[in-house]
Amino acid sequence: MKPSKLNNPRLSRTLTNMKHQASLNMHDTEKTNKRPHLVTLGILLLFCAITAIIYSNTLNSPFLFDDQVFIVRDPAIRMAEISWNTLKTAALEGRPGHRYLPNISFAVNYYFGQYHATGYHLANFAIHILCAFFLFLFIRETLIRTPAGRAALPAHAPPWIVACLAAVLWLVHPVNTGAVTYICQRMTSLAALFFILSLWLYVRARWDWQIRRFSFQSSLMFAGSAIAGICAFATKENTGTLPIIILLYEWFFFQDFKLTLTRRHVFWIIGAAFIFGAISLHFLGADPFARILNSYTSREFTLSQRVMTEWRVIIYYINLLLWSSPSRLHLDHDYPLSLGLFDPFTTFLSLAALMGMTLTAIYLARRNRLISYCILWFLINLMIESSVIGIEIIYEHRTYLPFMMICCLMVIFIFRTASKPIVPITVILIMVLTFSAWTFQRNKIWHDPVTFWEDCVKKSPKDYRPHLILGATYADAGMPEKAIPQYEKGLALWDFKNVLQKDAIYPDTLCIMGKAFMDMGQTKKAEEYYLKAIAANPRHHEARNNLAESLIRQNRIEEALVHLSYVLNQHPDAEVYLNTGSALAKLNRIDDAIHCFEKALEINPGSAETYNNLGVMMLHKQDYATALKYFQTAIQYRPDYANARANLRQLKSFLNNNPAADTRGK
DSSP states (O other): OOOOGGGOHHHHHHHHHHHHHHHHHHHHHHHSOSOHHHHHHHHHHHHHHHHHHHTGGGTTOOOOTHHIIIIITOGGGOOSSOSHHHHHHHHHHSSSTTOHHHHHHHHHHHHHHTTOHHHHHHHHHHHHHHHHHHHHHHHHHHHHHOHHHHHTSOTTOOHHHHHHHHHHHHHHOGGGHHHHTSGGGHHHHHHHHHHHHHHHHHHHHHHHHHHHSSOHHHHHHHHHHHHHHHHHHTTOGGGGGHHHHHHHHIIIIISTTOOOOOHHHHHHHHHHHHHHHHHHHHHHOSOHHHHHHHTTTTOSSOHHHHHHHHHHHHHHHHHHHHOOOGGGOOSSOOOOOOOBTTBSTHHHHHHHHHHHHHHHHHHHHHHOHHHHHHHHHHHHTTTTTTTTSOSOSOOGGGGTTTHHHHHHHHHHHHHHTOSSTHHHHHHHHHHHHHHHHHHHHHHGGGGSHHHHHHHHHHHOTTOHHHHHHHHHHHHHTTOHHHHHHHHHHHHHHSOGGGHHHHHHHOHHHHHHHHHHHHHTTOHHHHHHHHHHHHHHOTTOHHHHHHHHHHHHHTTOHHHHHHHHHHHHHHOOOHHHHHHHHHHHHHTTOHHHHHHHHHHHHHHOTTOHHHHHHHHHHHHHTTOHHHHHHHHHHHHHHOTTOHHHHHHHHHHHHHHHHOTTSOOSOO
């Protein structure tokens, strides 16, 4: 006998889900606004206002540290027109490789504003705001729609308020300045944006699919989740954990933590494993183990030392989550290595703490699933950057994605410790105000290179690298009297006992040291280190360019041109064209030098030194009017440029004493 509609199991399940959905929404609808879309828009505007305030003092912060490598000195992003070819060049040839979408975004920034940092900062602000907004939507969906989410909250905690406070707490957290103010770490924030967007779309699609099965809306959101996930993978490697996070959410919140495996469950597990494996192969190659081991050839630590040190680093990250005053935030941490399980003893204690966190998450999985998920979110999203891959030991921007759900955990915990909402809301708002003040204060450090590296030296006084870079920064700022002591201190900290090993594996450091000796006037010593850097890495363009500059100072012009020609063929750059023009000018090849200076201006239109050099070339051609214009432009870009001011003063004196001189140009 054909069953009636009322006895149809599928329809009954659908009706049950819809009733359950309605009951979950009822509390939130009564406690919040009857116009949820307006409330959501208001929250987005609130995020915009908060970000505008606490990051307002960074709009003119310059390119610092790796910004120079990945943006200023990367010719692949210098997009003169928006076309398929220029976008492809930025994506595939930009540095670092495999981070296609950040490279494209830098190219678009360059197209609209060249190297004016304000546009890059505004883009970073927008990404940060959207990250917080989608984090809010994701937490809200979890708290409203899932029984496990509602069970994590006490009765007096409105889901909308909890979700909003968690997102705001994360938005203003000072540690995020490492991913927002630090321009090139858009790689981190953009990856997090696609990550949380993909997860939110997946959750929305699953709820819609659970009620209406194969609807157009759920199909569209599933597709959007997949596209956002692909974008995340094309942004940064740490998003490879996304399939695991989605699978964990499915198990915790949709499958009700059941261990029974149906064909559908097996399909999901195999699919997630396949995606994770494909991502690993894409980034690590066909032999990932060899790739991981090779990543240590340019490091001063071994694989085991890094793994053990990372246990302590993760505990340090948690410490920063709770107390992140500006005095504790730092770009270039001089973090001591763990040489053994008990060397230092905090290595063992950190391992025990992490094991305790993991066991706690497992224990809470049935009792308080959302809290368990937040803990596992943190640990899993640090799995790639804080494990076996031979990258730098510690960077604060690596906490950007892991801290998202930890902030949610903090808010839930505070609400669970009080019986009335006014107390936890007050406590959280005090935290938000404190974090906002710390973020604003920390952002002041990024105002100029000198202030930034002075802060780094203060916080890592025994690390040679900040001293050497501060010395170079002083030299670039026209303060040689301050540069030399920093160079000397940095060189004194250099471990000469291991110099041969470091010479072979650390060309970047050798290049920095060469720059130090060159600015101290020791060109022969500088040449020695540049040659060592080139021997370690023949394609080290900065070392070759700096070597050429050293050779030019010694009037060894032909040798310099050999190195400059190599770099121009491999990696054309404004500074390389500038040095090539200077070398050609010394050979009295004025027209060739002018051509090089003009090419340098095409790449970097705001170079005061290039305008000054063009002015000097025009004096050789007796084109006084054009020379006058170039000297004035150089001073316009750099008012304190002594050479340009002296050249302009001498030219005006010459013209005053020679009124018959042709000033119309030739």
